[in-house]
Amino acid sequence: DVKVTQSSRYLVKRTGEKVFLECVQDMDHENMFWYRQDPGLGLRLIYFSYDVKMKEKGDIPEGYSVSREKKERFSLILESASTNQTSMYLCASSLLGGSYEQYFGPGTRLTVT
Amino acid sequence: KNQVEQSPQSLIILEGKNCTLQCNYTVSPFSNLRWYKQDTGRGPVSLTIMTFSENTKSNGRYTATLDADTKQSSLHITASQLSDSASYICVVSAYGGSQGNLIFGKGTKLSVKP
Numbered sequence: 343d344v345k346v347t348q349s350s351r352y353l354v355k356r357t358g359e360k361v362f363l364e365c366v367q368d369m370d371h372e373n374m375f376w377y378r379q380d381p382g383l384g385l386r387l388i389y390f391s392y393d394v395k396m397k398e399k400g401d402i403p404e405g406y407s408v409s410r411e412k413k414e415r416f417s418l419i420l421e422s423a424s425t426n427q428t429s430m431y432l433c434a435s436s437l438l439g440g441s442y443e444q445y446f447g448p449g450t451r452l453t454v455t
Numbered sequence: 456k457n458q459v460e461q462s463p464q465s466l467i468i469l470e471g472k473n474c475t476l477q478c479n480y481t482v483s484p485f486s487n488l489r490w491y492k493q494d495t496g497r498g499p500v501s502l503t504i505m506t507f508s509e510n511t512k513s514n515g516r517y518t519a520t521l522d523a524d525t526k527q528s529s530l531h532i533t534a535s536q537l538s539d540s541a542s543y544i545c546v547v548s549a550y551g552g553s554q555g556n557l558i559f560g561k562g563t564k565l566s567v568k569p
Contacts, residue, residue: 346498384544384561385499432498441487441506441548444557446498 345369346447348433354453361420363450365433371445372438374416376400376408378429379449385432391416392438423454457482459547459560467566472535476563478528478545486548490519490530493542493562502530502543535567 349364367374375390377400387400389408397408405427409417416435420427430451434444459480468474480488487506491499503512503519505528512519516533532539545560 382561385559387557434498443489443501443504446491446500449496449498451496 346433346435346445348431348447348450350450351448352451352453354455355420355423356455357424359423359454361423361452361454363418363420363431363433363452365416365418365435365447366414367416367433367435367445368414369435369445370413371435372413373436373442373444374410375434375436375444376406376416376418377432377434378402379432380429388418423452425454428452428454457547457549457558459545459558461543461545461560461563463563464561465564465566467568468535470535470537470567470569474532474535474565476530476532476543476545476565478530478560480526480528480545480547480558480560482526482547482549482558484550485523485526486550488519488521488528489546489548490517490528491544491546493544495541499544532565537567537569540565540567 346367376388377385379385386402391397391410407419430449432449433447436442436444462477489504490502493499502517505521518531521528542562542564544562547558549556
């Protein structure tokens with residue numbers, strides 16, 4: 343079974359703090375993704391990566407950066423957290439190519455106060 | 456503009472009843488269509504994935520249909536159970552472009568009552 347794990351289920355941070363969200367997958371997938379999910383807006387892609395050290399911006403990259411130093415690990419970084427980044431963050435992974443299924447992690451609910 | 460519209464936004468049914476969720480899309484060029492189930496506070500889990508040439512796919516009590524001509528899909532749930540209470544998300548993938556090119560619907564929230 344594919345397993346995608348995220349470092350925290352719940353996180354509370356203060357405005358201006360630097361926040362790291364980590365995602366690990368155990369299926370040797372090339373692609374990894376970071377989404378945020380907000381009520382009424384659905385899932386929106388922040389960044390994705392198709393290889394180590396490679397990344398591409400998604401629909402809403404502003405205020406975020408990512409790091410992929412190892413194939414199995416993909417980190418999302420909020421350089422200076424703001425209240426409008428309060429959201430559910432979901433990581434996903436898939437094989438290379440656009441037609442393969444994405445496997446999602448359990449999500450991290452981040453609250454920025 | 457590529458879009459995926461789902462209806463209804465929410466639905467309440469009694470346990471044991473059947474229901475059908477709808478997904479209309481304007482995505483081109485079409486690659487595949489996926490249905491995901493998302494329990495509250497959890498990540499989405501794949502139910503089905505269909506390519507252009509497939510018009511029906513089942514996964515237990517879940518049956519997805521695809522009409523590529525009218526650009527419509529439906530997810531039919533048979534003999535609903537309390538555990539079917541969740542959001543159901545329709546996702547369409549387009550050929551070409553980047554590998555992050557999935558278009559997500561906003562989901563249908565299903566509540567199954569005893």
